[in-house]
Amino acid sequence: MFELYFKKVNEKISLTAAEEELCKSFFVYKKLRKRQYLLQEGEVNKYTAFVEKGVLRSYTVGENGAEHILQFALEGWSIGDIYSFITGEPSKYNIDALEDSELLLLSKPAVDEMMLRVPKIQQYYYLQMQNAYVALQRRMTMNISQTAEEKYKTLLAAYPEIIQRVPQHMIASYLGVKPETLSRIRRKKL
Amino acid sequence: MFELYFKKVNEKISLTAAEEELCKSFFVYKKLRKRQYLLQEGEVNKYTAFVEKGVLRSYTVGENGAEHILQFALEGWSIGDIYSFITGEPSKYNIDALEDSELLLLSKPAVDEMMLRVPKIQQYYYLQMQNAYVALQRRMTMNISQTAEEKYKTLLAAYPEIIQRVPQHMIASYLGVKPETLSRIRRKKL
């Protein structure tokens, strides 16, 4: 149940068996059914979730009720509202499961303790943070410089799994276009 | 010449006079004339720059020669290509000054050494990284959910100084619209 997590960690740093065992003790395992919330707007985000299995998404809801998707997280990715997690303020985001999913949760005290007991792991999380930032920057560049069709192609090339496993109207929201527009873009290439 | 930097740092953590002195020794002071580069595409980004005075911007250049602006940095902000800084790979970004500017540069070895000698400062940089991420996330949400006009208003409300000090066509690029479109948006409200 920790296979994927340590696979990912050991791509970046290397932990001894003893260190791995110690790490495990800080996580809480959680299953989420499709459509279940991990976090709802207004709650404090107490955990960052590593996805062992399934797909989650984070999103906001506008005044008009429209959903705006910020992030998808497939197996091997992490998700959570960092801002709320750190500050303890209520989150503006919702996070829920798009498929039945299995998660490894880490609370803030657990992170702190883990960093203390297994200092090496700090580097992994720092790298993670950087990667997340860089990825977001890339998405930003894509968004200001490309048309709807180009954005779709870029996403398809970079993360084909997302396109396959996520409903189309959510992909549209992620790209910042209407579902009808995405449907028309897709029709072109059949 | 370090006033602004320590003003910012001490908003988050508190350093003793001795610690401040120690910190100072890790920075390199640099003046940049308007239009001068801090970083050019293809170079390795060796420094993160804290802006004491002036305005810088980071941007990419597309195949068609169009510039896409990623970030502005006014007094009190930092700028640099984190990815290149960390990995040592050549940067895909350009960074230059939009006004005569004064910078405090920190190299990677200097950061490492500073963190070691003044551990407290680690927290400041971790917070900085988080804030940068959260700000980018906000911008992303704005970009996928708002029209050109709304994006302009949002930017104007959040960072009026940017609008005043940066050429309009760069604002347009930052928002992901054409200069003509921005000009027409601005005309409406006079």
Add this chain to the structure above:
DNA sequence: AAATAGCATTGACATTTGTCAAGTAAATAC
């Protein structure tokens, strides 16, 4: 199996944004 609800597709049309071209204003160079 039938009923329901949500999702994807399509068409007609409206709105927003982009493109091209021209002209003016402002900044910079000489």
Add this chain to the structure above:
DNA sequence: GTATTTACTTGACAAATGTCAATGCTATTT
């Protein structure tokens, strides 16, 4: 100070995307 370049504005038109409404499809519920 004049010349030259660069930035901003404006208009006419084109292209992209959004809106609204109808339809069929698929999955879920009962």
